[in-house]
Amino acid sequence: MISFGMSEEQEIVRDTLREFAADALRPAGRECDETSAIPDELLQSAWELGLTTTQIPEEYGGGGEERSLVTNSIVLEELAYGDAALALALVGPSQFANAILDHGSDEQKQKYLPLFCGENFHMASLAQLEPGPVGEPMRPRTMAEPKGEGWVVSGAKSFVVMGDRASHFLVFARNQDGVDAFIVARDAEGLTISEPELNMGLKGLATVGLELERVEVAAADRLGGEAGCNVACLINNSRVALGSVLLGLSRAVLDYCVPYSKDRVAFDEPISKKQSIAFRLAEMHIECEAMRNLVWQAASHLEKGLDATAQARFVRTYVNEKALWIADNGIQVLGGHGFIREHPVEMWFRHARTLSVLEGTAGI
Amino acid sequence: MIDFTLTETDQAIVDYNRAAALICRKYARYYDENEEEMAPEVLPEAEAFYAETPLPPKGGAEDTSPPVMMALHAMISHWGDYTIRLKRSGGGLGNAALSAAGTPEQQKKWGNLVLSMAITEPGCGSDPSRVSTSAVLDPETDEWVINGEKIFVTTGIRAEAVVIWATLDKSAGRAGIKSFLVEKGTPGFDVPHKEKKLGIRADDTAAYVFSDCRIPRSNLLGGDESISKKTSGGFRGVMKTFNMTRPMTAAMGLGLAEAALDFTREQLAEAGVEIDYMAGLISQSAAAEKFIRLEAIYDASRLTTLQACWLAGEGKPNNMESSVCKAHAGGAVRAITQGCIEILGAMGISREHLLEKWTRDCRITDIYEGTGEIQRLIIARGLLDYTRADLK
Numbered sequence: 018m019i020s021f022g023m024s025e026e027q028e029i030v031r032d033t034l035r036e037f038a039a040d041a042l043r044p045a046g047r048e049c050d051e052t053s054a055i056p057d058e059l060l061q062s063a064w065e066l067g068l069t070t071t072q073i074p075e076e077y078g079g080g081g082e083e084r085s086l087v088t089n090s091i092v093l094e095e096l097a098y099g100d101a102a103l104a105l106a107l108v109g110p111s112q113f114a115n116a117i118l119d120h121g122s123d124e125q126k127q128k129y130l131p132l133f134c135g136e137n138f139h140m141a142s143l144a145q146l147e148p149g150p151v152g153e154p155m156r157p158r159t160m161a162e163p164k165g166e167g168w169v170v171s172g173a174k175s176f177v178v179m180g181d182r183a184s185h186f187l188v189f190a191r192n193q194d195g196v197d198a199f200i201v202a203r204d205a206e207g208l209t210i211s212e213p214e215l216n217m218g219l220k221g222l223a224t225v226g227l228e229l230e231r232v233e234v235a236a237a238d239r240l241g242g243e244a245g246c247n248v249a250c251l252i253n254n255s256r257v258a259l260g261s262v263l264l265g266l267s268r269a270v271l272d273y274c275v276p277y278s279k280d281r282v283a284f285d286e287p288i289s290k291k292q293s294i295a296f297r298l299a300e301m302h303i304e305c306e307a308m309r310n311l312v313w314q315a316a317s318h319l320e321k322g323l324d325a326t327a328q329a330r331f332v333r334t335y336v337n338e339k340a341l342w343i344a345d346n347g348i349q350v351l352g353g354h355g356f357i358r359e360h361p362v363e364m365w366f367r368h369a370r371t372l373s374v375l376e377g378t379a380g381i
Numbered sequence: 382m383i384d385f386t387l388t389e390t391d392q393a394i395v396d397y398n399r400a401a402a403l404i405c406r407k408y409a410r411y412y413d414e415n416e417e418e419m420a421p422e423v424l425p426e427a428e429a430f431y432a433e434t435p436l437p438p439k440g441g442a443e444d445t446s447p448p449v450m451m452a453l454h455a456m457i458s459h460w461g462d463y464t465i466r467l468k469r470s471g472g473g474l475g476n477a478a479l480s481a482a483g484t485p486e487q488q489k490k491w492g493n494l495v496l497s498m499a500i501t502e503p504g505c506g507s508d509p510s511r512v513s514t515s516a517v518l519d520p521e522t523d524e525w526v527i528n529g530e531k532i533f534v535t536t537g538i539r540a541e542a543v544v545i546w547a548t549l550d551k552s553a554g555r556a557g558i559k560s561f562l563v564e565k566g567t568p569g570f571d572v573p574h575k576e577k578k579l580g581i582r583a584d585d586t587a588a589y590v591f592s593d594c595r596i597p598r599s600n601l602l603g604g605d606e607s608i609s610k611k612t613s614g615g616f617r618g619v620m621k622t623f624n625m626t627r628p629m630t631a632a633m634g635l636g637l638a639e640a641a642l643d644f645t646r647e648q649l650a651e652a653g654v655e656i657d658y659m660a661g662l663i664s665q666s667a668a669a670e671k672f673i674r675l676e677a678i679y680d681a682s683r684l685t686t687l688q689a690c691w692l693a694g695e696g697k698p699n700n701m702e703s704s705v706c707k708a709h710a711g712g713a714v715r716a717i718t719q720g721c722i723e724i725l726g727a728m729g730i731s732r733e734h735l736l737e738k739w740t741r742d743c744r745i746t747d748i749y750e751g752t753g754e755i756q757r758l759i760i761a762r763g764l765l766d767y768t769r770a771d772l773k
Contacts, residue, residue, distance in 0.1 A: 018384055018386070018387075018388050018391070018443060018444055018445050019384060019385060019386070019387065019391075019445045019446075019449050019687055019691065020382060020383060020384045020445075020446075020691060021383060021687075021688045021691045021692075022382065022383065022691075022695070023383060024382055024383075027383075087383050151661055151662050151663050152661055153660065153661040153663055153664055154659055154661065155659045155660070156661075156664065249659055252659065271764075275764055275765060278765075279765060289761075289765050289767075289772075290767075290771065290772055292758075292761075292772075295757070295758070295761035295765065295772055296754070296757045296758075296761060298761055298764055298765070299708070299756075299757040299758075299760035299761040299764065300757070302701075302705065302760055302764055303685075303705050303708050303709050303757075303760065306685055306688070306702070306705050306709075307681035307682065307684070307685050307705075307709055308681070310681060310684035310685050310688060311677070311680060311681050311684065313383055313385070313684075314385045314680070314684055317383055317384055317385050317386075318385065318386075321386065323386070326658045326659060327658045327676070328680070329658075330658035330659070330673060330677070331673075331676065331677035331680050331681070334673055334674050334677045335674075335677040335678065335680075335681055338674075
């Protein structure tokens with residue numbers, strides 16, 4: 018039954034996160050970007066909200082709440098409205114935890130999920146993107162060769178979100194049958210973790226590169242165990258997550274531009290009274306609504322276990338394009354002030370530009 | 382609960398409508414090329430279709446709400462053809478205006494007629510407050526005397542009566558504008574011609590001329606009460622009807638865009654072009670990449686239209702959302718159909734196929750029921766908390 022109505026619970030979650038994002042994230046965003054660091058206290062305060070733990074079943078120590086990708090998409094939109102880099106950091110652990118939850122073998126769930134149910138922020142990362150031009154999610158250059166019962170993984174990864182503090186990595190690699198994801202511990206032999214990378218946007222979010230030189234992975238540490246898993250689902254999930262972040266960011270730009278344009282006077286009237294500005298704002302609003310519907314559709318299909326490969330791709334294609342347009346035009350509405358680091362719009366533009374090239378680095 | 386799937390009943394209704402729409406498509410080209418002929422009220426295949434195809438069950442509380450189903454129905458029927466129907470049913474824009482602004486007696490009297498709606502004039506389109514067709518009360522006969530010219534009247538030929546906008550006092554601007562019902566055959570009411578158009582040629586868009594056309598005093602919509610109202614009941618009434626008609630026009634255009642996408646997908650498949658939703662820029666063909674982008678635009682527009690309808694079904698205000706979906710769809714259908722032509726090349730502009738027709742047909746989506754620019758004005762006013770006077 019087609020419906021666009023949030024549940025009462027989703028409305029409560031949205032309002033709570035909206036408040037948290039306004040109080041804790043928006044004020045912190047600029048400094049995190051300038052210093053390329055996120056304070057531990059901020060991660061810890063978000064951890065206490067239970068962003069990752071709540072939907073892990075009680076048997077593994079979690080909150081046992083029903084897992085809902087739509088709710089998580091709403092959460093991510095609201096967090097990113099505060100700040101996109103912080104949003105990705107706060108839900109960082111979920112990318113790994115949810116991959117285990119959705120696709121892990123029983124043994125993997127027993128072993129890894131309790132890591133995310135403790136009192137302190139715990140990070141583990143997906144390692145999907147690779148150095149070099151143009152990512153092809155289903156054609157990683159990192160290879161996994163069978164060796165005995167297990168695997169040997171070799172290759173390089175980049176933009177591993179918060180890999181500086183991750184206990185484990187879920188490494189996407191190609192084997193003779195297709196693509197699989199392998200759980201690699203931080204101290205695995207043959208694994209080198211780089212210093213944090215230098216990026217254009219999301220600077221507060223530390224990302225690292227990985228070098229894997231014949232890293233041995235036990236059979237039990239292939240995601241899904243014996244059966245492996247359909248890693249396309251992880252990519253779809255990540256596309257929806259990144260789309261949710263870009264959506265929140267886009268709304269932030271619009272909501273910043275509206276009061277600014279009403280205050281800013283040129284030729285004796287607020288610039289908001291010029292159609293060239295007013296129509297641009299209208300366009301931003303139209304696209305925010307359209308983006309949200311695409312994100313919700315893909316999230317809802319995934320939540321129901323339907324094949325949402327096309328819908329998730331629509332999110333990636335459409336939301337990337339429109340969010341970039343909005344961020345870019347946010348700068349234009351502010352004119353020179355859009356270029357000055359006193360206002361957040363230039364930072365949001367860099368965030369959007371960075372987010373739009375990511376793939377498989379987030380999860381809801 | 383947020384959900385984008387159809388129930389079994391929804392699906393049965395959709396399948397039924399699609400089967401009917403496919404029959405209509407066979408006539409699409411003929412009535413485009415022969416616009417002087419009126420499209421049939423009932424197709425020859427209708428009787429057999431109704432006899433052989435079991436009616437789908439009616440939707441209940443567990444199924445998708447009626448306004449959303451209405452939009453889906455509009456999408457599917459226009460996916461078949463913009464104009465042709467197995468059996469054309471009455472009801473035009475004028476019927477919506479009558480429901481919104483007519484008294485109960487008026488609704489009872491004219492509700493069963495096909496009513497067109499005539500607002501636009503040679504000198505006024507997007508700004509209907511400039512309407513110059515006049516209505517003057519003759520106290521001796523208790524009749525309104527109507528004078529003026531109307532153009533672009535949808536279903537103008539088939540309509541049995543028309544709801545027109547006329548002004549009682551031009552100097553009063555929008556407050557002077559009232560709605561009147563004029564029946565076909567009233568002396569002084571002429572239908573000089575069917576308009577010649579870029580697309581939707583089978584649709585009977587007409588021009589109307591009123592010269593000293595006399596109608597009973599009781600043909601003023603809303604009755605005498607509406608005269609004394611300082612703000613125009615007629616104006617507000619019609620603007621209110623646009624809250625459902627904007628999503629419906631969006632849906633109609635999207636049906637054409639969907640037809641264009643389906644045709645292009647088939648042709649790409651035949652040419653051996655694979656569409657892979659996982660592939661990146663290196664392994665995907667430019668044609669497939671472009672096609673996916675058009676599909677994404679379509680889906681964004683479709684959902685946004687359904688959202689505006691869903692709100693109406695929930696009894697929630699949808700003024701912004703109606704304009705959002707109309708503005709979005711207006712641009713989307715242009716991008717999609719023209720993008721499909723680009724992908725298919727010469728095949729796209731050949732009159733042997735329907736893609737060029739869908740491209741011409743859907744071009745009206747961004748114009749009628751408020752141009753894309755008017756929708757953006759409405760949306761911007763909403764965002765900025767501006768009145769009509771603040772932002773022109």
